[in-house]
Amino acid sequence: MRKKFAIFGDPVEHSLSPLMHNSAFVEFGFDGVYFKEHLKDGSKLKDRFFELNLSGANITVPHKEAAFRAADILDDFAKRANAVNTLVNKDGVLYGYNTDAPGFLNAIKKFDNIKTILILGAGGTAQATSLFLKDAGYNVEILNRSKPRLEYFKEKGFKTYSFDEFKTRPYDLVVNMTSAGLKDENLPAPKEILEKLFLDAKGAVDIIYGKETPFLKLAKSFNLKTADGKDMLIEQGVLAFDYFTNHRFDLEEIRKIMQEALREY
Numbered sequence: 001m002r003k004k005f006a007i008f009g010d011p012v013e014h015s016l017s018p019l020m021h022n023s024a025f026v027e028f029g030f031d032g033v034y035f036k037e038h039l040k041d042g043s044k045l046k047d048r049f050f051e052l053n054l055s056g057a058n059i060t061v062p063h064k065e066a067a068f069r070a071a072d073i074l075d076d077f078a079k080r081a082n083a084v085n086t087l088v089n090k091d092g093v094l095y096g097y098n099t100d101a102p103g104f105l106n107a108i109k110k111f112d113n114i115k116t117i118l119i120l121g122a123g124g125t126a127q128a129t130s131l132f133l134k135d136a137g138y139n140v141e142i143l144n145r146s147k148p149r150l151e152y153f154k155e156k157g158f159k160t161y162s163f164d165e166f167k168t169r170p171y172d173l174v175v176n177m178t179s180a181g182l183k184d185e186n187l188p189a190p191k192e193i194l195e196k197l198f199l200d201a202k203g204a205v206d207i208i209y210g211k212e213t214p215f216l217k218l219a220k221s222f223n224l225k226t227a228d229g230k231d232m233l234i235e236q237g238v239l240a241f242d243y244f245t246n247h248r249f250d251l252e253e254i255r256k257i258m259q260e261a262l263r264e265y
């Protein structure tokens with residue numbers, strides 16, 4: 001029987017996940033279909049999942065915490081990250097995973113000799129990713145516009161700064177994990193700070209995709225190696241697909257299909 005999958009979000013209409021997953025279903029001859037499901041109220045996520053008779057789902061903004069609560073069984077990392085972006089239905093039991101953070105880690109493998117990472121932003125994605133990067137042995141520090149969201153990171157033992165208390169020092173990789181530049185032309189931090197950081201950095205990554213952000217433009221003007229959010233989008237999708245299909249297919253094959261599906265984006 002055809003297996004059904006969906007992405008839940010609000011908004012969700014711009015999601016590229018259906019294109020990535022449906023392409024992989026077709027290429028592998030897997031009898032599955034993946035669609036968008038606009039969900040306003042996160043507390044309805046579990047009911048809607050079962051009403052739609054889904055085998056699995058991805059969850060995007062703003063429902064990753066709701067998905068964390070909806071899961072019956074959480075994998076170790078999702079439990080620590082407090083956020084789930086992938087749900088899998090195994091005989092009526094919902095398993096929750098976070099593929100954003102390992103996806104980000106895979107996306108930065110193309111940068112050589114990275115040891116220190118400065119993350120700009122302290123939202124949900126930065127929370128999950130910073131923990132995962134720390135576990136993987138990177139030295140991660142956090143710079144955010146305002147102070148309240150930094151508390152979470154302090155508790156977990158990260159060095160944190162708001163703009164007014166930040167004294168620049170060299171970092172190998174500078175990452176924009178804010179939403180600055182997504183729907184506007186803002187930089188995620190004052191230009192003077194970024195310029196000093198870019199003088200020493202080996203690379204810059206923005207997790208926003210579909211446009212060249214002012215952050216990436218500035219990084220390129222310093223001749224830095226850069227990556228945008230498309231790599232992370234693909235990598236989190238590869239890992240989600242691997243869960244959806246119970247580890248049946250080769251990850252490199254899945255990656256190639258998804259890269260091809262998003263070639264024009």
Ligand code: NDP
Pocket residue numbers: 061100120121122123124125126144145146147149177178179180181182186187188189207208209229230232233234236
């Ligand atoms: P949140 O809403 O949880 O956090 C937003 C963060 O951005 C906060 O730290 C906020 O700072 C900061 N911020 C917002 N506007 C500005 C600004 N103008 N200047 C400086 N800082 C700003 O967001 P998420 O963590 O959910 O997502 C962050 C970004 O990552 C989004 O753009 C999203 O699209 C992208 N994303 C991409 C993925 C991919 O696969 N490529 C996956 C997941 C997310 P403050 O605390 O001061 O408000």
